[in-house]
Amino acid sequence: MNKVLVQTKVKDLNHFNEHFKKAIEPLESSYPEWLFNLKLRALEQFNDIGFPAQDDEDWRFTNISPIEKIHWKIATKQSVQNLPEDILKNVPFLNIKSNRLVFVNGFYIPELSMITEELGFIGNLENFIKGDSDTLKKIYDESGLALNDAFCALNMALSTDGALILIPPNIKLSKPVHIVHISLGSDSSIMSVPQHIISVGRHSNLILFETYSNYSADTTFTNAFTRIIANNGAVVEHIRCQTENQNSYNIATTQSCLGESVQLSLFSIALGGKISRHTIKSRLNGEGIESVFGGIYMASDSQLNDHYLVVEHIKPRCISYEYFNGILSDKARGVFNGRIYVHPNAIKTDAKQTNKNLLLSDDAVINSKPQLEIYADDVKCTHGATVGRLDQNAIFYLRSRGININDARRMLIWAFASEILDHINNQECREKLEKIVADWLSSHFANI
Amino acid sequence: MNNGQIILEIKNLHAGIEGKKILKGLNLTIKAGEVHAIMGPNGSGKSTLSAVLAGKSEYEVIEGEVIYMGKNLLEMAPEERAKEGVFLAFQYPVEIPGVNCAYFLKSALNEVRKYRGLSELDAIEFLNLAKEKMKLLELPEDFLKRSVNEGFSGGEKKKNEIFQMIILEPTLAILDETDSGLDIDALRIVSEGINQMRKPDKAQLVITHYQRLLNYIVPDFVHVLANGQIIKSGGKELALELEEHGYDWLTNGKG
Ligand SMILES: Nc1ncnc2c1ncn2[C@@H]1O[C@H](COP(=O)(O)OP(=O)(O)O)[C@@H](O)[C@H]1O
Ligand SMILES: [Mg+2]
Numbered sequence: 001m002n003k004v005l006v007q008t009k010v011k012d013l014n015h016f017n018e019h020f021k022k023a024i025e026p027l028e029s030s031y032p033e034w035l036f037n038l039k040l041r042a043l044e045q046f047n048d049i050g051f052p053a054q055d056d057e058d059w060r061f062t063n064i065s066p067i068e069k070i071h072w073k074i075a076t077k078q079s080v081q082n083l084p085e086d087i088l089k090n091v092p093f094l095n096i097k098s099n100r101l102v103f104v105n106g107f108y109i110p111e112l113s114m115i116t117e118e119l120g121f122i123g124n125l126e127n128f129i130k131g132d133s134d135t136l137k138k139i140y141d142e143s144g145l146a147l148n149d150a151f152c153a154l155n156m157a158l159s160t161d162g163a164l165i166l167i168p169p170n171i172k173l174s175k176p177v178h179i180v181h182i183s184l185g186s187d188s189s190i191m192s193v194p195q196h197i198i199s200v201g202r203h204s205n206l207i208l209f210e211t212y213s214n215y216s217a218d219t220t221f222t223n224a225f226t227r228i229i230a231n232n233g234a235v236v237e238h239i240r241c242q243t244e245n246q247n248s249y250n251i252a253t254t255q256s257c258l259g260e261s262v263q264l265s266l267f268s269i270a271l272g273g274k275i276s277r278h279t280i281k282s283r284l285n286g287e288g289i290e291s292v293f294g295g296i297y298m299a300s301d302s303q304l305n306d307h308y309l310v311v312e313h314i315k316p317r318c319i320s321y322e323y324f325n326g327i328l329s330d331k332a333r334g335v336f337n338g339r340i341y342v343h344p345n346a347i348k349t350d351a352k353q354t355n356k357n358l359l360l361s362d363d364a365v366i367n368s369k370p371q372l373e374i375y376a377d378d379v380k381c382t383h384g385a386t387v388g389r390l391d392q393n394a395i396f397y398l399r400s401r402g403i404n405i406n407d408a409r410r411m412l413i414w415a416f417a418s419e420i421l422d423h424i425n426n427q428e429c430r431e432k433l434e435k436i437v438a439d440w441l442s443s444h445f446a447n448i
Numbered sequence: 449m450n451n452g453q454i455i456l457e458i459k460n461l462h463a464g465i466e467g468k469k470i471l472k473g474l475n476l477t478i479k480a481g482e483v484h485a486i487m488g489p490n491g492s493g494k495s496t497l498s499a500v501l502a503g504k505s506e507y508e509v510i511e512g513e514v515i516y517m518g519k520n521l522l523e524m525a526p527e528e529r530a531k532e533g534v535f536l537a538f539q540y541p542v543e544i545p546g547v548n549c550a551y552f553l554k555s556a557l558n559e560v561r562k563y564r565g566l567s568e569l570d571a572i573e574f575l576n577l578a579k580e581k582m583k584l585l586e587l588p589e590d591f592l593k594r595s596v597n598e599g600f601s602g603g604e605k606k607k608n609e610i611f612q613m614i615i616l617e618p619t620l621a622i623l624d625e626t627d628s629g630l631d632i633d634a635l636r637i638v639s640e641g642i643n644q645m646r647k648p649d650k651a652q653l654v655i656t657h658y659q660r661l662l663n664y665i666v667p668d669f670v671h672v673l674a675n676g677q678i679i680k681s682g683g684k685e686l687a688l689e690l691e692e693h694g695y696d697w698l699t700n701g702k703g
Contacts, residue, residue: 397542397596400502401556401612402530402563411555415546415595 017047023074023158032133038140042156045147052150061335061367062277062306067249072191072221074158075105079186088112090213091180092241092436096428098178098209101163105184105220106192108161112180117173121166125195128164139166139199143227144257144283151251151279155193155225162195162225165208169201169231176207176426183248185218196226202259203233207426210240212252213272217245224252232259232286236266239429243436244272246301253279260286260315267424268295269433270305271440277306277335284311284318284346295324296420296437299332299364300444306335313346313376322353325420327413329360329444339371340383346376353383358390358416410441417441453480454515455620455651456501461512462676463500469510470496472676478620481648485662486655487687488673489695494655495539497673498624502536503529516620530556531563533619537609537626539655543597549608550592553578553615560616581614585641602629610641621645622653627661639664659691674699 024039031039051068052059083104088094099122102112108124115122128136147153163179181194200206212222222244230236244250250273258264268278280293297305311320326334340351357366368385390412398408417437424430456478463471470493478484488494500507501514503526514521521529544552558568569577578592585607597605606626613621623642627635642665646652654665662670662684670686671678672695680686680698690697 391542391544393542394544396502396504396526397538397544398547398552398556399526400530400536400538401552401616402527402559403552403556404527404559405525407555407559408527411547411552412544415544419546 017043020074020154020158027160030130032129032137034137035129035133039157042147042153046150046153046157049148049150049153058308058337061333062275062304064251064275066275067221067251070189070219070221073188075107075190075192077107079184079190080104080107080109083109083184084215087182087184087215088180090215090243091182092211092213092243093178093209093429093432096176096178096209096432098176099173100178100180102180102182103162103194104182105190106159106161106181106194116175117177119171120168120201121164122177123164124161125164125197126161135166139197139229142199142229142257143197143255145227146255146281149253149279151223152225152253155195155223155253159193159195159225162197164196165198165206167200167204167206170203171201172205173207176209176429178209178211181210181212181222181224182215183212183220183222183244184215185220189219189221191221191223194222194224196224198227199229200231200234200236202231204231205235206237207429208236208238209429210238212240212242212244212250214245214248217247219247220244221249222252224250226252226254228254228256230256230258230262230264233261234259235263237425238265239267239269239424239426239433240278241269241433241436242272242276242278244276246272246274246303248273250276252277253281256282258282258284258286258289258291261288262286262291264289264291265423265425266291266293267420268307269436270295270297270307271299271436273303273305275304275306277308279308281310282312282320283314284320285314287315287317289315289318289320291318291320292423293320293322294420294423296326296417297324297334298327298417298437298440298444299334300329301332302330303332304335305332307337308335309338311340311351313340313342313349313351316346317348318346319350320352323420323423324355325416326355326357326366327360327417328357328364328366331361331363333364334366336366336368336385337371338369338383339373340381342372342374342376342379342381344375347378349376349379349381351379351381355385356416357385357387358413359387360390360413413441414438454478455480455517456521456653457515459513459515461497461500461514462510463496463507464510465496465507470676471500473512474673474677476671476678478651478653480651482669483646483652483654483665483667485665485667485670485687486653486673486678487657487659487670487690489699490657492673493676494673495624498536498539498622498655501534501622502526527559530616530618531560535613535616535618535621537606537613537621537623539624539628541597541605541609543595543600545595545598547596548593549596550574550578552596553612556612557615578615581611584614584644585611586637587611603631603634606630606638607634610638613645614641617645619649620651620653622655624655625657626654627656627658635661635664659687662687672698
């Protein structure tokens with residue numbers, strides 16, 4: 001039995017492999033050798049590990065076979081010629097003033113982008129690869145690239161473009177940077193592989209938005225990989241908002257590597273996708289780091305939304321607080337894996353994790369798995385997960401004051417979501433998110 | 449509305465919860481301008497009565513009817529009852545984390561106003577109104593920003609109920625043990641709030657275990673609830689008799 005399964009898997013992968021290899025080969029002439037070799041290695045790695053199966057503990061509750069079954073075409077530059085005029089129509093945060101980098105199907109669209117910042121580099125990866133390859137190599141090395149995840153390996157192998165943001169030391173940008181990603185479907189099923197790299201210099205300050213949306217209702221697959229390096233004393237607020245359509249697949253990894261005294265706030269708001277997974281890995285690699293990881297996932301119909309979080313405390317006296325709230329209705333499934341790993345040196349670690357879930361129907365499911373692994377003494381670590389339904393007594397209380405039943409429900413769900421949004425410092429963005437969440441609630445839960 | 453018009457008429461009400469019969473043939477008529485007190489030992493069904501009147505769905509009405517202002521109250525959804533002017537000050541007010549008092553009460557008030565054909569209040573108008581009433585109840589400055597009842601002291605919770613009542617201006621206010629857990633100062637403040645709502649076109653049903661509250665809110669009628677029925681009715685002096693003799697005086701006499 002097992003053997004047959006394994007063989008089918010290899011056969012399937014071969015199909016991908018051929019297609020993928022063809023996509024990489026033409027890059028050989030224009031790419032620096034180290035990077036081309038890295039891509040080949042990444043593809044090999046992907047071929048070795050294959051798409052994760054459910055016996056893989058990290059993917060136990062997220063069955064990605066629907067993604068595997070589709071014969072994806074890697075997005076090409078042709079797919080972003082002659083873009084529709086209203087291509088930005090579904091993009092969140094658009095009217096917050098920002099340095100905007102727009103990507104469609106993983107490719108940079110300069111005509112839609114707006115960069116007013118002159119210090120450092122805010123642009124795209126593709127041209128940089130052909131230019132200053134040494135700088136890029138240094139950043140790749142610093143970012144502690146890990147390719148043991150199939151989707152990261154695949155992204156590394158195939159991606160040719162994405163955002164590159166290099167902020168020199170001691171700079172406070174006047175505006176946030178917004179990485180816009182739009183998936184634009186076509187007749188065949190399109191896979192986009194944007195890869196973003198962000199390096200924030202010592203004591204610099206960056207507010208970063210990263211948004212994923214679709215132009216239409218087409219089925220698309222976005223496999224995104226974002227790496228953030230925050231050097232000593234940097235202050236970074238990163239807000240990722242995924243509002244893709246319900247036919248799409250969005251699998252993404254955000255890796256961050258933090259230096260001494262860095263302050264990081266990272267938020268993941270995930271509302272879209274048929275299957276979506278956001279892996280967040282953060283290495284607290286300097287003393288005195290203060291980090292907050294927050295997330296809201298809201299899923300309805302048969303959506304599957306997965307957050308996988310690993311925070312590694314490597315050095316002493318770091319703080320990490322994690323708050324993830326999920327709202328699930330209909331037959332939706334939520335998955336939350338949160339792992340705090342405290343290395344032996346990381347004394348005086350202060351880590352706290354909560355995952356709260358609100359189930360709005362009998363068929364909605366949550367698999368929540370908080371984990372603490374502590375190998376240091378003198379640490380303060382707590383975690384907790386809750387699953388609940390709307391408080392009927394609270395609903396009755398609101399109704400007894402004249403508030404209609406649906407408004408009462410929305411008020412309570414809203415309160416549950418805003419617990420997380422309240423942690424967001426950037427006021428404009430928080431207000432936008434409040435609106436996004438409220439709109440989502442009224443369109444999805446009009447009649448709950 | 450004239451003094452003397454019937455606001456609430458409860459006829460032979462039988463109600464219970466989870467298969468347990470609690471009210472067993474309760475009759476009560478309340479007219480405009482009147483204040484009625486219901487007294488009774490713990491577990492006699494006082495909160496059950498208030499829950500049935502407010503429309504809590506877990507409670508089952510087995511028999512009887514409740515007419516409010518000429519309409520069948522039991523057919524209305526809880527929010528409809530509120531909009532029609534029924535208000536219950538809960539014995540145990542519910543904590544609602546994440547919903548602040550201002551947002552909650554402004555939403556409620558505007559729902560009620562809309563229903564009554566009045567214009568909705570904007571944020572500033574609401575704030576002015578709320579602040580004025582907060583002073584009356586000696587509520588702290590930051591009160592409106594706090595989540596509804598979350599982390600409130602017992603006294604603050606009860607004050608919040610009365611605060612909401614004063615803002616919503618109900619026709620029929622049902623006050624379920626609003627005095628319990630209040631110190632003497634809070635009791636005075638809360639009572640003043642309740643008395644302020646005593647008007648010719650409104651009525652109050654004050655539910656209490658102790659006579660103490662009735663020193664501050666002087667009722668027109670006092671009823672004793674025991675075993676799911678009103679076993680004795682009288683004027684305000686009945687409360688004093690009860691205080692003196694205890695409930696056993698009546699229940700024993702009957703049983
Ligand atoms: N949810 C419930 N399930 C079963 N019995 C209940 C429930 N709530 C109240 N009761 C019972 O009903 C009776 C009346 O309760 P209640 O109306 O709260 O009395 P009071 O307010 O007069 O103290 C009590 O015996 C109580 O134990
Ligand atoms: Mg009671």
